[in-house]
Amino acid sequence: MPDAISVxxxxxxxxxxLWRLAKDSGTLDxxxxxxxxxWCRDFAxxxxxxxxxxxxxxxxxxGYVRPDRPRTLLVWQVAVDAGHRGKGLAARLLDALTARVAAERGLTAVETTITPGNTASERLFTSYAARHNAPVEREVLFGTEQFPDGPHDPEVLYRIGPLALPSA
Known part of the structure; x- marks a missing residue:
């Protein structure tokens, strides 16, 4: 990871x-x-x-802190510019964010949803869990039939925790 990158x-x-990075990712909604x-104003x-x-x-x-689970961070989207992929930047972003949220609010779990076949996201979050010695639970959160705007793969919820991150 080049030192010239700041988080x-x-x-x-x-x-x-951020909108352009999401659009150029080719995989994100x-x-x-x-x-x-x-998002940059209200969930910075x-x-x-x-x-x-x-x-x-x-x-x-x-990401955002779940209102009904104030020690759970739901990660909404992760995107990295094509020229910076494959260098561990997504993992660095995720580690830096969860360390910050843990220090400021306390954090015991991270959640995200991943569509089946999104290997990059599956690897990112399972490797995050392994780095933090945390179990991963998976279940379908939203099935295909729940999306009103046409065909959509199911969204599988990944719940990582309990985490043992330093907290406030």
């Missing part, structure tokens, strides 16, 4: 770049550009952006 909270000014602006504390030497975003992870 920090996103700012509203990063919203357009791309939300409206407006939603990425809101539970999201992270990786910046290249020029300060431009080259990756991100967005």
């Amino acid at each position: 920090e909270r996103p700012a509203v000014a990063d919203g357009a770049a 791309v939300n409206s550009s407006y939603s990425y602006l809101l 504390a539970t999201s992270a952006v990786a910046r290249g030497a020029d300060g431009e975003p080259v990756g991100f992870v967005t």
Whole structure:
């Protein structure tokens, strides 16, 4: 991982770049550009952006703390620019974000959803669990039939925890 990459909270000014990274990923469900602006404003504390030497975003992870489980971080999306893939940046982003959230709020679990066949995401989150010596539970959260806008693969919930991260 090049030292020139920094990981920090996103700012509203990063919203357009996050939208482009999601769009260019080729695998993510791309939300409206407006939603990425809101995400960078309202969920910056539970999201992270990786910046290249020029300060431009080259990756991100967005997440939020579940209202009914305030020590659980739901990771919404992870994207890395094509030129920076395969260098461990997604893992670095995820580790940095969960360490920050643990220090600021306490954290006992990480959740995400992954569609079957998304090998990169499966590897990212199972390797995260292994690095943190945490079990992984999987179950279908939303079945194909629940999506109203046409064919959609099921979303499988990955619940990683309990985690033993340093907390506040």
